[in-house]
Amino acid sequence: MxxxxxxxxxxxxxxxxxxxxxxxxxxxxxxxxxxxxxxxxxxxxxxADGGPGFVDVLHTALGGELHTVEVTGPRGEPVTAVWLAHEGTAYIESAQAAGLHLVPKAERAAGAATTRGVGELLLDAVRAGMRTAVVGLGGSATTDGGAGLFAALGAGPVDALGAPLPDGGAALVDCAGLAGRPDLGELRLVAASDVDNPLLGPTGAAHVFGPQKGASPEEVEQLDQALTRWSEVLLEELDADVAGLAGAGAAGGLGGALLALGATVDSGADLVRRLxxxxxxxxxxxxxxxxxxxxxxxxxxxxxxxxxxxxxxxxxxxxxxxxxxxxxxxxxxxxxxxxxxxxxxxxxxxxxxxxxxxxxxxxxxxxxxxxxxxxxxx
Incomplete structure (x- = not known):
């Protein structure tokens, strides 16, 4: 001993x-x-590594001010989420708005779940005057490539006639463009994740994480095709080629949406370790x-x-x-x-x-x- x-x-x-x-x-x-x-x-x-508990752990380490806001949950229902403000930086836990724990196991639907609430948290941080937002990724119920987040920012996916698509990743197969340009003002974004999966393919968001979110093998293939179309739209509309980037597949592709918005990537675990x-x-x-x-x-x-x-x-x-x-x-x-x-x-x-x-x-x-x-x- x-x-x-x-x-x-x-x-x-x-x-x-x-x-x-x-x-x-x-x-x-x-x-x-x-x-x-x-x-x-x-x-x-x-x-914590960016997933559930990210804000709780950082509040313990840093102090700061907690902001409580009602946002759209993964199934479109209102949920209460908390983000942390500390010295001009907002620490946002995506799982609080789009987490798998918010959906009963029998009701999980990877193709319909939305990240809209994460975008609403970012907008709340902008209204609070934050200069930087660190978004912890992990534990999500979603596979929508961050399309819900884009919708909250006024740039949701639309079909060939310009009509808004339903929430969720499955609908993205019909995506023809964006409703507008996403606008977060001067907010600087950091994606905090320890997942390096790309958006697409056998190691991508749908194939690796879709099954635990309720996706059948057929739905996994459909979601990968839908995310492929979404990545093409991001490239066409924003000149953002994110499909193969490490971390783009985090949180059902939410990482890719943040990268398309100019986010830098940091290890969630290393960030918590430092702070x-x-x-x-x-x-x-x-x-x-x-x-x-x-x-x-x-x-x-x-x-x-x-x-x-x-x-x-x-x-x-x-x-x-x-x-x-x-x-x-x-x-x-x-x-x-x-x-x-x-x-x-x-x-x-x-x-x-x-x-x-x-x-x-x-x-x-x-x-x-x-x-x-x-x-x-x-």
Missing amino acids: TDNSGRVVLIAPDCFGGTLTANEAAEAIAEGWRRGSPADQLLLRPL SQLDAALDSAGLVLTGEGSFDWQSLRGKLVSRVAAGAAERGVPCLVLAGQVSVGRREAGAAGVEESYSVTEHVGSVAEAMAEPAGGLSGLAERVAGQWRSPQN
Whole structure:
């Protein structure tokens, strides 16, 4: 067992799927850890990569002013979304207006869902006098290529007769042009995403992400064709050739729409890492705790947990993963910088129990692990 006497314990989890936000997960881990190892000094740095929890995490890190606004949800219904204003920059979480979590699983329709609400959030940021908008991408229910966002900006897709097309990506197969020029004034755009998929093709928005949003194999092909037509219109109308650009396929092609509007691309995870001063916290830590809903093979491919573990390994600091479920072998985890990984499901006995009381299960697991990793000061 590693001797971690006199240590600072850094708690830096991602969100736990649809059960706990990153902030809630960090608090649950901290609560249990205090019970199991009360002498430790805890640093909480909840993390996000641009998807759900992006605004919540940045508000914790930066402070700033939250703006609450009613916008169009992915199915056209009103939803309440929050964006963060900090020193002239708006931080917008696209999932708050167009997120998959807003649509019951049985009602998901990738071809009909819209990003119109994301455009409405951008307009609210313009009205508030923001100079820059950082749009976090991820967790969307949409595959409309950002056409809904364009519609909110007065530049929605139209057919050959100039009539507005219905919301959703499927209708874009009939797109013949734009209703106008999108106008965000002098607002500078940043697309925050850790997805590098292009808009089209086998690794594009429809093929990779469409099925999880309710698209059948036939609908995936139809959506890819519709997005192909949309990309042609963006090229014709705005001279924006975005189809093959890395990140254009993020959030169902919303990344492509932002790129067509002149956005630069930044890693959502790296942005949060910088703004939350994660590196300084890693420098001071004697033990690092991270986690997410499912610690699996995807976790080792650049996701937040692997980035935290790599940062700890660079400093020779042990890193533990506390996750809802664990399917990564010990050797693979060790190669990624993870000393040990622990499962809430195994701790409480079943997936159902873990889902029924996620915070309590995570807190209980943290208490048990803290006892195993207790420093001599406790």
